[in-house]
Each structure stands twice: as structure tokens, then as C-alpha cells.
Amino acid sequence: MVQPAKRAASYDDLLALPDHVVGELVAGELHASPRPAVPHAAATSVLGEELGPPFRRGRGGPGGWVLLDEPELHLGADVLVPDLGGWRRTRMPEIPATAYVTIAPDWVCEMLSPSTARLDRGPKLTVYTRERVPHVWFIDPLAQTLEVLRLDGETYRLVLTATASDRVRAEPFEAIELDLALLWAR
Helix, strand or coil: CCCCCCCCCCCHHCCCCCCEEEEEEEECEEEECCCCCHHHHHHHHHHHHHHHHHHHHHCCCCEEEEEEEEECEEEEEEEEECCEEEEEEECCCCCCCCCEEEECCCEEEEEEECHHHHHHHHHHHHHHHCCCCCCCEEEEEECCCCEEEEECCCEEEEEEEHHHCCCCCCCCCCCEECCCCHCCCC
């Protein structure tokens, strides 16, 4: 017996998800993930607090960035929600007055969790590659690690791995030193 063709998920499918999950469409497949656990949310919040003043506001750093928590990205047929996204002001001078952004970011940060790591490192990274996102960070709050990837031609190259209490200058935000211990502090 021939199986019926599986239909690609649509934006309506994503909108029908309950509020307590994060929905994404990647390669025609609907992915629903639970809201971030507290260590995950805390690390994301602290990272935003550290990057915001020097890069968004230009206090103690160069400014020139738009930084957003959980932006909904519409990149071709894919709908992704990284934990943090950043655009150079030269590419996105104003924040759109829409529920989503169609301009690929210059930087994304994915906070890895057991429920999302495979999606973040696999299909979503494939979309970021296709869309030419220059920098991707993977942060694992449980393992207390940071991996910084830079787009190098058609693939990403790992340019920095840091752990626990390392202090790093991580591209594209190397203008400041980031104390990783702040991300895991309870």
C-alpha cells in the first residue's frame, strides 16, 4: 500500500501551537519545544544584559547593533526562533514594526538544552549557513560551555571554545571581555 505524501507544515500549524511552547518551521517540518528552563533563560538574560550596553547602546563599546531576545525569523520558507539575534545597524537601521524579521541576522545565539540541541546544531544551522549568518554561538548552560562559529565559505568553522569561568573576547563582540561565570551564576 502506498503511503500518502506527508504535507509540509505551514505557518498556520505554527500559530495553532499552545502558548507554552516555542514553535519553528524548518525544512517543512514543525518543531515544538518547551519554554526554556530557568538556567537556560537566566544565561540568555545575562548575556543580553552584558552585550546590550556596549553594542546596542554604545556604552563602554562600539554600539551599532540591534539585539533581540527570541526574534521570530522568517528566512525563506523557514521560521526560526534563536534565543538571541543580532543585526548590525548598517543592515537593519530600524527594528521592523512586524511580529517577525525577514533579514538574516549577523549573529545568533542558541542556548542548548537536551530538547533543542539536535535541532539547533543540525537543521537550524543548515538554515543559518544558507542565509549566510556570519556568526553562531552555541551556549550550553548545563555543561557551562560556549562555542563560537564563524562562517567560512560554505561551512562554519569553530573559532573559540570556552568553559566555566573563562573570560573571553568572542567575535563578533570581541570589543569587550565576557566573563562566562556570570552566565551560570545562581
